[in-house]
Amino acid sequence: MEESKRLKKLPPYVFAELDRLKAIERKKGADLIDLGMGNPNIPPPQEVIEALISAIRDAQNSRYPTFDGCPEFRSAAARWCKKQYGISVDENDGVIPLIGSKEGLIHFALAYINPGDKTLVPMPAYPAHFRGTILAGGDPVILETSEKTNFVPDLDRVDPKLADSAKILFLSYPTNPTAAVADKKFFEKAVAFARKHKLIIIHDFAYAEIYFDGKKPISCLSIPGAEEVCIEFHTLSKTFGMAGWRVGFAVGNKELIASLKKIKTNLDYGLFSAVQKAAAVAMDIKGEYLDQMRATYQERRDVLVSGLNELGWEIEKPQASMYIWIKAPSKHDGASFAKLLLEKAGIVVSPGISFGDIGKNYVRIALVESKERLIETLSRMKKANIHN
Numbered sequence: 001m002e003e004s005k006r007l008k009k010l011p012p013y014v015f016a017e018l019d020r021l022k023a024i025e026r027k028k029g030a031d032l033i034d035l036g037m038g039n040p041n042i043p044p045p046q047e048v049i050e051a052l053i054s055a056i057r058d059a060q061n062s063r064y065p066t067f068d069g070c071p072e073f074r075s076a077a078a079r080w081c082k083k084q085y086g087i088s089v090d091e092n093d094g095v096i097p098l099i100g101s102k103e104g105l106i107h108f109a110l111a112y113i114n115p116g117d118k119t120l121v122p123m124p125a126y127p128a129h130f131r132g133t134i135l136a137g138g139d140p141v142i143l144e145t146s147e148k149t150n151f152v153p154d155l156d157r158v159d160p161k162l163a164d165s166a167k168i169l170f171l172s173y174p175t176n177p178t179a180a181v182a183d184k185k186f187f188e189k190a191v192a193f194a195r196k197h198k199l200i201i202i203h204d205f206a207y208a209e210i211y212f213d214g215k216k217p218i219s220c221l222s223i224p225g226a227e228e229v230c231i232e233f234h235t236l237s238k239t240f241g242m243a244g245w246r247v248g249f250a251v252g253n254k255e256l257i258a259s260l261k262k263i264k265t266n267l268d269y270g271l272f273s274a275v276q277k278a279a280a281v282a283m284d285i286k287g288e289y290l291d292q293m294r295a296t297y298q299e300r301r302d303v304l305v306s307g308l309n310e311l312g313w314e315i316e317k318p319q320a321s322m323y324i325w326i327k328a329p330s331k332h333d334g335a336s337f338a339k340l341l342l343e344k345a346g347i348v349v350s351p352g353i354s355f356g357d358i359g360k361n362y363v364r365i366a367l368v369e370s371k372e373r374l375i376e377t378l379s380r381m382k383k384a385n386i387h388n
């Protein structure tokens, strides 16, 4: 049976080989330290778990949710956006709940991209930023970024004809996998660029709350005029350690939100009401949870970065996200280095090529195990004589 052209056009799934090798090591009884997937291990706030349990007890929540989402969720999302990012969100038609932001990102591409349409994607990138375009039959055009530009694209160097012919500009700061951050000036430039060239800005704000040393990332929608062109994707996956719950939302331009809602109405029935109600409790959280979450990641970051630097790397501490993006030692590319770490030290990391060809000499390390396990990671590397 022949798969569709759109499936065949997707780049191969490079994790498959690593998964196979992981299974072999596990069978041998290896105690793997898995820093591969960006899969948070910090549990959600206790009151959110309690809220889910009580919402499940209410039989009404077992019925289909409305397409608009629960009013409790929408108003909590609007309060959250105001409180955390200073942006105004209309809780009636300015926000849509999502079954995780990945769902929304891919479906948004289906709502706007025709075969042959172009999108602009800074690379390295989170796969959903280019795979959605491919699934819709479009062509993602790479905006290369590198260490020299702190992994932020130089929009002045984009060919104006290309910009005019493209439909969407994907942005995501702080960035997965490079941990890049962007300042207000960059977003101002991006919004002006998008308005000039009639582009939609998708801002994927997954790491909005994981920042260090008090340097808080800004929302693209906080830039004047952004609401004319921008839809911003938020998720509870990283902020509240709720990746398995599948809950996020999009806010911003109402026409863009309405199109996303239209396509979702044809594809899914929305997000479990009990999860929406518990997520509303999370977004109204008071107290220490977020500070503790940041402190935990910061401590892990500090341990791993100083340890890697002792092993010969020269990396700076990332200001945000939960990733360390490092170059493989010179005799390796990212994939062979990941294989070495797995086979010689039982350490799992992601080969950089998963985030586009431009990342092929890098690996991404996710800070998703405890500080003690990260110390163990470093001592295993030392023991196995793995260094830069």
Ligand SMILES: *Cc1c(COP(=O)(O)O)cnc(C)c1O
Pocket (backbone or CB within 6 Å): 038, 099, 100, 101, 102, 103, 126, 172, 175, 176, 204, 206, 234, 235, 236, 237, 238, 243, 246, 247, 248
């Ligand atoms: C983890 C991540 C997401 C989150 O996806 P969910 O579907 O909300 O779990 C989105 N974008 C980026 C860049 C991510 O790293």
